[in-house]
Amino acid sequence: MLLAIPLAALVSLWxxxxxxxxxxxxxxxxxxxxYKDVGLRPAPSSGRSSASAPPPWPS
Incomplete structure (x- = not known):
């Protein structure tokens, strides 16, 4: 019984x-x-994409 209650709480949280x-x-x-059905491209999900990121060194 002492293990059942915490285990049940853990499973319910999971x-x-x-x-x-x-x-x-x-x-x-x-x-x-x-969006694909309509023919649009959704915005990037988060952060910057690698295509738009500046290079790590000065040009």
Missing amino acids: VFSAGTTLSAALQRSEFTRM
Whole structure:
């Protein structure tokens, strides 16, 4: 019994975090698919892409 309660809490926390992560991933996938169907390119997800980043040395 002493192990069951913390284990149940850990499993429920894992299920909650997995559910929210999968939900966000599915929403993003649907958004990207919709943009591709319309013929647009979605904005980069985060950070700078390697194509637009300046070189690490001065030109």
